[in-house]
Amino acid sequence: MKRRDFFKKTTAAGIATGMLGFSSTTEAKYKKGKSISTDRKKDNWQQMGTGQKGLPNRQKEISYDVVVVGAGMAGICAAVSSARNGAKTLLVNDRPVLGGNASSEIRVTVNGVNHLKNKHKCERETGVIEEMLIENWYYNPQESYPMWDHVLFDYVTRQDNLDVMLNTQALDASTKGDKIQSILCFQSTTETYYTINAGMFCDCSGDGLMAAQAGAEYRTGREGKAEFNESFAPDKADGWQMGASIMMITKDMGRPVKYNPPTCAIPYEAEKMHDRKIKNFKEGYWWVELGSEYDIIADQEENRDKLIGYLHGVWDYVKNSGKYPEADNIALDWVGSVPGRRESRRFMGDHILTQVDLETYRHFDDAVAYGGWSLDEHCPGGIENPSEPPSYFHSRFKQLYEIPFRSLYSKNISNLMFAGRNASCSHIALSSTRIQATCAMMGQAIGTAAAICMDKKWTPRQLGQKDIKGLQQQLLRDDQYIPNVKTDDPKNLATSASKWIASSTSSGNVDLLKDGISRDEIGIPHHWMSSGKNAELQLEWDKAIDISKVEIKADTNLQRFIMMHKNPAKNKKQVLDVPPELVKSFDVEARVNGRWKTVAKVENNITRLVKTNFDRVKTTSIRLKLKDTWGDDNIKLFEVRCYS
Incomplete structure (x- = not known):
């Protein structure tokens, strides 16, 4: 069903007015003795076209085979792959644009395996992620980030078997035993609560609220050295999580341009900053970053406000310290308002991918994706920890490492998978696997797996145990390269x-x-x-x-x-x-x-x-x-x- 037809049919049908199984969310406590509800009984609406008073229909129920929450690179690849492999699929995104960290709102480069220590150096990712990147050059040779948003929108919405809901936050999950039955979502632009039923759920949202609400086991913070024998881990486990960054873009005005910093600017003390180099004036500084020691999700708004202040403080130093006369003609053209996040929840699968797995190039019989970005752990505290380098770049790889399917589904929720920075990894392993093109391959793997699970009526764990070769062979056919796995398709x-x-x-x-x-x-x-x-x-x-x-x-x-x-x-x-x-x-x-x-x-x-x-x-x-x-x-x- 095409996207417009989907919305016409769901609206015309009215679908459902009840919201069953979500009492904890639909009547959330916000003050002692009071609650907030999803119903609109207080709505005082007089519709002039009909001359009547009534209540708006703001509660609907819809059903799919597969629901993917989060439309960054991982989520898009998951949803497209699920739909192409025969599952009726819905992609839910809490922002007005697709792309996640790569979108025009944040503008993080879609890096992948870029800097191997071998002759090839680059082993670029193929499959769905490559299709999008090539399509961008075809439709967007001007390198416009707002146009990139529309390239992604067109790419996703024209896929058969796939519907898309933007501005929609997954709030809660209704479970029965170890299985998600449905999720509750709120679409802010239509003021509508959706109950979405499905057989398989994929959380590619990064922070993973939907998966957390379902009761999926997860970790935050850093493991200690001893747990996985990781040499780059701290001696003792702690709560630090890699931070988020605010990006910027400038332009050359062809004439001197003054910069008057806003009142929110936080002065940049360059003499205290360890290895935070101002190498260019064009695209901003990824080290304008803030991590958190306990709960980075709870700190997001406070950190965002600080990051905007730190970014303007750095630019004030560039423009007004007198040390960079070559920046006289350069002006800020865009400053992000949404931080690009690196780490929060990491959901636990049947395998936790570790530094040792990556550095020993461990072979997994259930490998479905690969990586190769260096172990790039950012320092605790980010820019507020100036005495340490912003990133340690612990280790570069000589070859590709494998990512197993067992790290991409939940160990305790039977119909939940995840891909991206919330996959089942240690903190140190995440410092490499979090790169967007690597996340995209995880997404293609779980989207393909979700469709197979729906067809076979299996859980992801059962798929891994009964027919991992079938999943691998379908990924190979769909042009997802898997190291050490050859094509062996008897139907070919x-x-x-x-x-x-x-x-x-x-x-x-x-x-x-x-x-x-x-x-x-x-x-x-x-x-x-x-x-x-x-x-x-x-x-x-x-x-x-x-x-x-x-x-x-x-x-x-x-x-x-x-x-x-x-x-x-x-x-x-x-x-x-x-x-x-x-x-x-x-x-x-x-x-x-x-x-x-x-x-x-x-x-x-x-x-x-x-x-x-x-x-x-x-x-x-x-x-x-x-x-x-x-x-x-x-x-x-x-x-x-x-x-x-």
Whole structure:
């Protein structure tokens, strides 16, 4: 159902006027002897169009297979993956825009595996997160953050099987035994309380209020060294959590511009600040950060007010200390009002991912995602702890580490999963896994798992025990790379082809397209690349087979960054467009009764994974006529699949 149809139907139907099972929330105590209720009995409404008095319908009940709460990178990837894999899905977000920390409200760069200590350095994430990033360059070459919001909105709302609710906060969860039955949400713009029923719930909201209200076990603060044998953990456990930061963007006015700090500015004492360097004037300073020693969620509003003061204090120092004359023409253009958060609740799964897991590159049989950002723990107290460096960057990785499925579902709530910074990790492990593109892969994993669980009528734990290979293989098919896991799909008819024939080859080998690995490894190719455009690739079978789907994985250069930056100077090593290596247009032909028949045509393709669907044909050969790229002279592929 399309988004507009969804709202028309739910409004017209009236759905439900009762709110059952939420007495603790709908009548929340706020003063001794008094309560606040969700009903509108005191509403004194006279509707002039009808000439009648009445009560507005502000309570509704709706049902889905899967509900995803939180629409940052993790939540979007979870919701899209759930919907694409057949589950009727709802994405709930408490803000008016999508993107979470990456949105225009906060503007944190979508980093991922960027700085490995090996030849590749970058092992970029594919799947849903890559689709969004490439689409942004296609629709938003001007690098506008408000436009990025709309790219994400268009991307999500056009997905079949997926509905979206913005400005909607998940307030409470109604449980029966160890299972969530429904959640209570409030949409501020429509003043409406929604009871949302579902079979599977995914909390990707970061702070995780919905999961906490369901009774899911969680931790906050830092574990001590001894618990997980983590060398970078403090000697004793404590309550410190990594802080939130306020960002800014400036512009060059071409003339000297004065800066008069607001009264809220907190003076910046540069001489006391350990390693807090003012390296540029364009995008702000991530070290304008505040953590908390006990309850960072309760401290958020106070910390936000302080952060705004500290940010203006830093800028006052830049503009008025006399030490930065090169900033004379630079003016503040945007200052965030919503802090970008790093840590609060960490929900406990059947496995807690630790520093030791990451540094030893532990192999998990249930691996579903990966990471590689350094162990980047920020100092307790942030800018109010000036004697310590803002971040320790404890360790960089030589290769990718694996993230297990057991860290992405609740150990005590049977139909709850989570992805992002609230996943089941120690504080030290979180210092790496919290990076947004890594969170996005967790999201794609749990969204795919949620759809499988609904289809099989399993809990996530049962899925992990009964068919983790099925989940991994679906993720691989949907272009989520998993280290040390090869494609092994018995339904893929391409593996039974007797011949693979290429019209030309400049590197790699056509047989590598069926080796089960869809990216080049260091020193090990897994691709075929043509010599020139207008190349052909042909698969032959000894006996006629039925085919209705052909899928390819093309080249987007996974060793090059594609994220959008606040500071354009960081784009020097990027291509600010669709990757030139990516195949742009091709046809799929099938040989039917001895004649070639075009069964699918692809034009202006902007995705690495391209899935074509057509009426089933009986054939002994499939041919790809690869016509053009977005700029490169040759066409490179990593995988070809065929299905009936």
